[in-house]
Amino acid sequence: MEPSTDVEKLSENTEAQDIDAGDLLELNQFDGLPFSSRYYKLLTERKGLPVWGVKCEFMDSLLKSQIVIVTGTAKTGQSTQIPQWCAEICLSAQYQNGMVVCTQIHQQGTVELALRVADEMDVNIGHEVGYSIPLQTCYSADTVLKYCTDDVLLHEMMSDPFLEQYGVVIIDQAQERTVSTDLLLGLLKDVLNTRPELRLVVLTAPHSAEKLLRHYGSVPQIRLEGPQTCEVVHGSGRGGVKDYLCSALRLALEIHQNQDNGDIVTYLATEQEIECAHAILRREGANLAVSHGELVPVSLCPEQGDSLSVLSEESKSRRVFLTCSPSEDLFWAVHSIRFVIDAGVQKRYVYNPRIRANSIVIRSISKSQAESRKQLAGPTGKYFCLYQEDTPLPAVSVPHILESDITSTVLFLKRMEIAGLSHCDFIDRPDPEGLMQALEELDYLAALDDDGNLSEIGIIMSEFPLEPQMAKTLLASCEFDCVLEVLTIAAMLTAPSCFITPPVELTQKALLCHQRFQHAEGDHFTLINIYNAYKYANEGPYSRVERWCEDNFLSLAALQTANAIRSELTEILKHLELPLSLPAFGSKSNTLNIKRALLAGFFMQVARDIDGSGNYFMLTHKHVAQIHPLSGYGTEMHKKNLPEWVLYHEHTLSENNCIKSVSQISAHEFIQIAPQYFFYNLPPSESKDLLQHIIDHGSAAPSKGKRKSQTSSGPANEEQAHERCTIQ
Numbered sequence: 262m263e264p265s266t267d268v269e270k271l272s273e274n275t276e277a278q279d280i281d282a283g284d285l286l287e288l289n290q291f292d293g294l295p296f297s298s299r300y301y302k303l304l305t306e307r308k309g310l311p312v313w314g315v316k317c318e319f320m321d322s323l324l325k326s327q328i329v330i331v332t333g334t335a336k337t338g339q340s341t342q343i344p345q346w347c348a349e350i351c352l353s354a355q356y357q358n359g360m361v362v363c364t365q366i367h368q369q370g371t372v373e374l375a376l377r378v379a380d381e382m383d384v385n386i387g388h389e390v391g392y393s394i395p396l397q398t399c400y401s402a403d404t405v406l407k408y409c410t411d412d413v414l415l416h417e418m419m420s421d422p423f424l425e426q427y428g429v430v431i432i433d434q435a436q437e438r439t440v441s442t443d444l445l446l447g448l449l450k451d452v453l454n455t456r457p458e459l460r461l462v463v464l465t466a467p468h469s470a471e472k473l474l475r476h477y478g479s480v481p482q483i484r485l486e487g488p489q490t491c492e493v494v495h496g497s498g499r500g501g502v503k504d505y506l507c508s509a510l511r512l513a514l515e516i517h518q519n520q521d522n523g524d525i526v527t528y529l530a531t532e533q534e535i536e537c538a539h540a541i542l543r544r545e546g547a548n549l550a551v552s553h554g555e556l557v558p559v560s561l562c563p564e565q566g567d568s569l570s571v572l573s574e575e576s577k578s579r580r581v582f583l584t585c586s587p588s589e590d591l592f593w594a595v596h597s598i599r600f601v602i603d604a605g606v607q608k609r610y611v612y613n614p615r616i617r618a619n620s621i622v623i624r625s626i627s628k629s630q631a632e633s634r635k636q637l638a639g640p641t642g643k644y645f646c647l648y649q650e651d652t653p654l655p656a657v658s659v660p661h662i663l664e665s666d667i668t669s670t671v672l673f674l675k676r677m678e679i680a681g682l683s684h685c686d687f688i689d690r691p692d693p694e695g696l697m698q699a700l701e702e703l704d705y706l707a708a709l710d711d712d713g714n715l716s717e718i719g720i721i722m723s724e725f726p727l728e729p730q731m732a733k734t735l736l737a738s739c740e741f742d743c744v745l746e747v748l749t750i751a752a753m754l755t756a757p758s759c760f761i762t763p764p765v766e767l768t769q770k771a772l773l774c775h776q777r778f779q780h781a782e783g784d785h786f787t788l789i790n791i792y793n794a795y796k797y798a799n800e801g802p803y804s805r806v807e808r809w810c811e812d813n814f815l816s817l818a819a820l821q822t823a824n825a826i827r828s829e830l831t832e833i834l835k836h837l838e839l840p841l842s843l844p845a846f847g848s849k850s851n852t853l854n855i856k857r858a859l860l861a862g863f864f865m866q867v868a869r870d871i872d873g874s875g876n877y878f879m880l881t882h883k884h885v886a887q888i889h890p891l892s893g894y895g896t897e898m899h900k901k902n903l904p905e906w907v908l909y910h911e912h913t914l915s916e917n918n919c920i921k922s923v924s925q926i927s928a929h930e931f932i933q934i935a936p937q938y939f940f941y942n943l944p945p946s947e948s949k950d951l952l953q954h955i956i957d958h959g960s961a962a963p964s965k966g967k968r969k970s971q972t973s974s975g976p977a978n979e980e981q982a983h984e985r986c987t988i989q
Contacts, residue, residue: 291389300383310338322481332467333485334633335589347429348406358428358458364411368394375408396825411441422680431462436469438660447685468629489640495650505604505647523599524580530606535583589633599642612666614698616882621915627658660689668699675715676723705939706733734862741854744842752827753788759819771814779893783924795820860934869948889919
């Protein structure tokens with residue numbers, strides 16, 4: 262359909278349905294039913310939003326241009342109103358080009374927005390308006406507007422690369438520059454060239470618009486004026502940022518005692534700071550005079566899902582929202598906020614491809630974030646910056662794709678090449694060193710063929726919502742007849758940690774509870790023990806499993822997530838017609854097979870204790886680390902008898918240079934499973950010499966270091982007689 266024809270049809274439609282005369286309408290254009298009284302009440306609120314004044318300009322721009330960029334701060338209403346207007350455009354074209362999809366970066370925020378918009382449109386959630394987040398969908402064939410997380414939309418592109426079911430794609434919170442958002446913004450340039458009828462709307466913060474305009478060229482930009490700026494109070498202490506936690510808590514208590522009603526938002530840097538702040542405010546708030554009212558600290562971590570549901574609740578107490586989320590859009594529906602306390606710093610995970618490790622970096626927030634946070638307090642509130650006014654802030658945050666492990670990203674892009682999208686025009690190209698490491702790892706995992714394209718194994722690996730190494734492990738489990746056990750390991754490691762960190766006074770009790778689940782072979786096997794115990798407890802009443810988790814200092818939400826992930830992975834295996842094994846956990850052969858499957862994916866993450874004291878040398882990059890204290894090997898019982906060779910799931914520099922999720926292996930098992938060309942490319946070391954000696958002579962040579970090799974020649978013949986993993 263030509264744009265001019267669209268404009269004529271829309272003008273005819275809007276003349277009959279003029280927004281200012283909305284109260285006279287009787288039937289909802291989306292479901293044909295009469296409007297409720299609540300619709301008109303919400304319509305009045307919607308008209309007061311800053312975004313409402315640009316509706317005509319936006320509609321006209323979208324009909325004339327394939328791409329429209331809208332810039333605005335938090336609480337302008339763009340995330341709720343613009344998707345509805347896009348739905349009106351699609352309705353005017355009778356959905357001949359598809360429906361509307363709007364991406365978000367947080368799962369719970371996605372759900373909350375969908376619920377709010379369904380309410381405003383006076384339709385039922387799951388029908389005309391729906392949502393889709395990992396492990397949960399709520400939409401139907403009647404859905405005309407769908408909210409989803411950016412990673413969900415990426416996954417849809419694997420089966421629908423040109424997004425042909427959509428007429429308008431809205432990328433919200435583009436300023437956050439997540440890896441998934443950047444991939445969408447890059448791939449959509451190719452999709453738009455193929456589908457000239459498709460429309461793309463990018464919602465972002467003002468400071469991020471310039472780079473987007475350079476990326477997309479001459480496209481319309483609509484600027485939203487935010488609410489009137491509140492009073493800003495800057496910190497004045499020299500070097501005060503070091504004490505921002507104490508300053509933030511002291512300020513929150515002073516506000517509660519001396520200021521009028523209104524909730525407080527406090528931005529900190531880490532989850533640990535939030536836990537500490539929550540405990541202190543809860544204790545200090547209880548000691549305040551009754552005349553000041555109740556002070557209720559609320560921890561908000563977007564990754565924990567249900568924690569965000571408290572935002573929509575009404576409260577007569579003064580709430581102090583504690584968050585380390587970089588996104589101000591979390592608070593779009595909270596109208597009671599009058600005070601914002603901003604430490605001015607944020608936590609970022611930075612991946613180092615040279616040593617294959619993540620580290621946590623605490624750095625300044627951007628000017629874009631600071632401007633958006635000012636809007637949260639409203640025109641009558643106050644914004645307290647705990648940093649000095651002349652503190653230099655970067656204009657925007659560093660894109661995540663420049664600081665992340667992009668192995669999964671490269672696997673996805675290789676899959677998209679098969680689907681017909683041969684080029685991703687990145688706004689910021691990934692680091693070449695990280696890109697080369699990603700390609701090397703995929704090659705070692707046999708995910709690439711000799712021409713650098715996806716192999717059959719690589720195609721199957723890309724079907725799983727797992728990191729490539731875990732996907733390869735799951736495929737190997739089909740060969741080694743331990744699928745059910747590896748499904749559990751994959752689910753438990755993909756879900757949030759199931760271990761709860763208790764208050765200091767309960768640390769020893771929690772440690773004793775966790776020790777009951779420990780398995781002699783290592784942490785991967787311990788996770789199976791925990792999951793099996795959870796499933797057994799879950800067979801009874803819900804209250805029983807809830808109490809069981811509390812008694813054992815385990816997270817019910819994390820275990821429920823792991824259970825859902827495991828079910829999803831099982832369905833994918835069935836869809837791919839891959840075999841499922843019978844349960845055999847605990848048998849000697851099953852233990853060996855689990856280790857073989859793990860090594861098939863994680864042979865690049867093997868380390869050796871070089872001196873018998875827990876200093877583990879990582880073979881791939883000659884770095885030394887210790888086992889994480891929360892590992893089963895971190896207990897006093899195991900510290901005296903640490904395994905010589907281990908496989909680990911993660912190496913992090915942020916927590917005292919530790920390897921996490923560790924299980925013991927033998928040198929023979931490693932030699933048996935690891936690809937030969939990977940072994941020969943390992944950098945020279947004493948550990949490599951020991952492995953070479955086993956290959957040449959069937960047993961380990963004496964170690965040159967303080968620790969003597971624990972590897973005997975006994976199992977050598979048995980291991981070498983077994984063929985290498987055939988899926989290599």
